[in-house]
Amino acid sequence: MLFTSPVFLFVFLPLLLIAYYLSPRSLHVKNAIALAASIVFFSWGEPVFVWALMIGVYIDYRVSLLIGPNARYSEQTKRWALIVAICLNVATLIASKYLDFIVTEIINPLSPWLHWQVQPPKWPLLLGISFITFHRISYLVDSYKGRAIPPRGFLDCALYIFLFPQLIAGPIIRYHDIGHQIHDRTHTLEKFLTGFFRFSVGFAKKTLFADPLGLVTEKVFNVAPHDLSTLAAWGGIVAYTLQIYFDFSGYSDMALGLGRMMGFQFPENFNRPYISRSVTEFWRRWHISLSNWMRQYLYIPLGGNRVSIPRTYLNLWVVFVISGVWHGASWTFIAWGAYYGFFLSLERMLENSRVGTIRLPGFSRHIYTLLVVMVGWVLFRSPSIAYAGTYLGAMFMPAFGQAPVGPPWGLIFGNRDLATMVLGAFIACVDWPYIPGAMADTFRQAFAGKFSSESLSQMTLQFGASLFLFVVAVAATISSDYSPFLYFRF
Template structure:
């Protein structure tokens, strides 16, 4: 059924975009078709992703029992809807030429490398590539290398450290120590980065194999020294989308301070809600809205005077707290977990379980810390540059070893979900 939904969406948006373009001489009619197209796409996303959420809240608030059977989320709907919306807006504003080749348009919407978990590809960034991209052996090889990098991040790093968070989050809250709680959420902090950035690397690599150049989606966010910098480095395609299609049209930072504050909170409320139909995602989005507001209007001068090490600790502490709201099934769990982390619950500070988890995961966490920085990338680039014209390139041995280890791991592990598939 969902395949026909996607086909229907593609056909509708294809013809509606052409109608928008043909009626540009009639501003009123063009605007009407444009608004209709936006409502059409947002309504489909809203029905499948948020209708159950609204029904649950109506039932809870008004003490009624409106029946609703939950629907499976169509694969990639959050990502391809945003892609289509960027195309429609850009056609309406005259930033891109309308696409008359339906195959090219369908290719853009359904591009499988990044369909299910991003990056969100704006039409204007690949408009030319749809017609004139060039495949080559060199580019294919670069794509394979990038794909293996992402596969290694996901399978060897994210999956392994993720088991610690799975174990800790399933424990009775009254039985975990402060040490265990911190180890668990730090594990999730590493897991979601290597899981999501790993998928983005794989998507970018697959794109290169087919001649496409997608934008980078991550730029070592865990080396950031402020929350503002963190969001310039994390999920770059999503941040770019909200900036260009929500924040700037609302006036961005070119308006009065009250309106700037409004713009920040609108964007971050929507950012949280985009990630999932749950109040914990809304709180997560507003949490970052508050932090970015404080950095912009109150903390900027203070942060500039602090040593880099303190700024980094400040940033990562707030990011880790944010990931707790993101990872929690409900707000109650997040609040209780925070109480344990910050010595409010009265739980033991250190126990045997915490020491065991620290002892068995410390080496992996050190590896994860190193891979969260540009150090490994710089080493691989130096090796590739030094041995570029030589027969035996050590980087090929490294990638071959990673591929072998991944294959060996996957033989025994059949369940390897990407965290961002559910969005």
């Protein structure tokens, strides 16, 4: 069930909110309603495997009771229980997402030497399995470390895993961040209106920018890359660069908004990443919840920067290779992760050298970062390494004197597409340091919901803006038959 689908907007969400707010004030009841709705939401796409996942979550819950700081077991027993539970979660992820890739791309190519061949199992890819696995692992580790309030029962644990706004495509919420909110949260009009505004902003990002740009991207990447002109290749990757930002940040805004409407405060997932002036800064702003998860549960356990300098660079590279693998079972994702690991290690190396004292102009650093990011998106979007290499060749090494045989520019990029790209680039890539203070404060208040009880006019203005964006986004959705969420496949 997509957030932009009519059944979600006009059936599921209204019924949920009515039941949620008409129920007694007890959080036990509201949590039960939220959990039931979340199971229905997930079952819409996975009617069978939701129960298998529920059994897995129950096992995690029982293990968490054994490994907590107050559990009456030896430290060695707790550690082994944690390791086994994590391995079971990772095994489930591998079986669902990576087994076909391992058999097809790693085992079978070795068949001439092994003298046997394995048939790919073709197991179904569970919706949101990557996000769900990371949630479950963070719950286990946080329980072991004593970093969060223990759940009052299995239903609290299941609500954390299955809470529908963040279930399919994040943000990745650690139990440490949300455990206390399951036990204790408030519901106010300000929170609800702020959540509705945030949801509407994300809805507008998705339908007014991501979907139109997605159609342009599809046209370009459906053409053989050796048939693309340099201009068309650059136009296609610019469109995809903007599409994936507005799509994923739009989903995150909608998820944060829905959570806020139910009294939850989720951590931010994007902070205008395309204004970054280094690749390191980009990853502090892009998919923040993933970066924080990787740092907390991979980078630091590997030694982080507390080890030797070469080992620190290796840790960075390994973490981002794993990040690439997490995104998808393909050589292109592995290469994408290794690519970012290289640049992050390179920037760390330069910072530690004399070169790090040389400060280039901010504009040139911004262009460098965007160029690195766009090249990375070519790897991310391409179906194969060979395709990515040919596409990059069309971008940087045009065949002079040889006209491409693909569709001309005008059949791919219409005037409306160009206007969307220019406006989207201005919104996403341009830093605005001179926004008037009062306007900036109002915008920040609208997102954070920090209105005083006397600011009725501000709340009315916020609701009017939310309703306007929602209606426009609904109209755009109805008029278009292209509305996928890119990160649903990860």
